[in-house]
Amino acid sequence: MDETSSAAVQTKSLLKKFGDVVAVDGLDLRVEAGSFFGFLGPNGAGKSTTIKILTGILQPTSGRASILGHDVVDDAVAAKQLTGVVSEEGALFERLSGTEYLEFIGRMYGMERPTIRKRSDELLDLMGLADDSAKLIVDYSHGMRKKLSFAASLIHNPKVLFLDEPFEGIDAVTSRLIKSILDQLRQVGVTIFLTSHILEIVEKLCSDIAIINHGRVVARGTLDELRTRAGGGESLEDLFLDLIGRGAGEDHRLSWLDGDVP
Numbered sequence: 001m002d003e004t005s006s007a008a009v010q011t012k013s014l015l016k017k018f019g020d021v022v023a024v025d026g027l028d029l030r031v032e033a034g035s036f037f038g039f040l041g042p043n044g045a046g047k048s049t050t051i052k053i054l055t056g057i058l059q060p061t062s063g064r065a066s067i068l069g070h071d072v073v074d075d076a077v078a079a080k081q082l083t084g085v086v087s088e089e090g091a092l093f094e095r096l097s098g099t100e101y102l103e104f105i106g107r108m109y110g111m112e113r114p115t116i117r118k119r120s121d122e123l124l125d126l127m128g129l130a131d132d133s134a135k136l137i138v139d140y141s142h143g144m145r146k147k148l149s150f151a152a153s154l155i156h157n158p159k160v161l162f163l164d165e166p167f168e169g170i171d172a173v174t175s176r177l178i179k180s181i182l183d184q185l186r187q188v189g190v191t192i193f194l195t196s197h198i199l200e201i202v203e204k205l206c207s208d209i210a211i212i213n214h215g216r217v218v219a220r221g222t223l224d225e226l227r228t229r230a231g232g233g234e235s236l237e238d239l240f241l242d243l244i245g246r247g248a249g250e251d252h253r254l255s256w257l258d259g260d261v262p
């Protein structure tokens with residue numbers, strides 16, 4: 001994929017099937033290096049599946065994908081070295097403590113122990129997890145796992161950062177902190193690939209947006225371009241609803257709320 005050299009992320013006819021379910025349906029996507037990319041779509045659209053393929057957690061059924069020119073299947077180690085990820089599920093490895101988890105991740109990336117220790121202390125402190133760093137992940141709250149996962153995604157200084165719902169279940173203080181870190185990363189040229197159902201956040205942060213539905217891109221462009229194409233909708237939420245074609249059901253009343261239907 002020579003023509004991909006300046007693309008942080010590129011997919012070509014990317015397909016992922018789970019049995020009969022087509023989760024990603026021939027996706028062609030190009031995200032330029034240095035952009036803050038918002039990957040939107042309704043539940044089940046194929047966002048997490050795409051991210052899992054791009055980060056080497058799942059193999060595609062067919063098609064190709066690359067990170068900064070490195071194929072995620074044929075050149076997986078190089079692609080992974082350049083990549084950080086906060087997955088939907090948050091941190092795994094429940095029987096490790098926060099510190100041990102960051103050490104494990106750092107070692108996986110081939111980092112030297114003193115560097116891991118230094119960055120790990122800084123990240124745990126920044127995330128407000130310093131007092132819980134010796135506690136096992138199994139005893140962490142949902143938000144604490146997300147914060148640890150965010151810390152782990154940054155430890156090896158990735159060039160492309162995948163964030164699958166990073167703000168989900170996060171308190172307002174941490175959310176502000178994460179936004180400020182993302183801003184710092186953007187300033188040094190890190191590509192950020194974000195999924196979020198919180199459209200106000202996407203609207204504020206993302207310079208480039210794709211909306212997918214049923215595993216296919218249904219809209220692509222800057223926020224302004226998408227608004228124009230959708231006929232000047234006021235917000236990203238209006239636009240999203242227009243494009244996804246939902247909104248029906250809004251006026252539906254649950255059948256058992258009225259009358260004497262059993």
Ligand SMILES: Nc1ncnc2c1ncn2[C@@H]1O[C@H](COP(=O)(O)OP(=O)(O)OP(=O)(O)O)[C@@H](O)[C@H]1O
Nearest residue numbers: 018021022023041042043044045046047048049050
């Ligand atoms: N491991 C799996 N086995 C079978 N089907 C799966 C698996 N993972 C995802 N799917 C299916 O693939 C489709 C896309 O799921 P995916 O998790 O990528 O959606 P998503 O866009 O991330 O949704 P959400 O916004 O709810 O997180 C769904 O139909 C889902 O049921």
Ligand SMILES: [Mg+2]
Nearest residue numbers: 047048049088
């Ligand atoms: Mg998902």
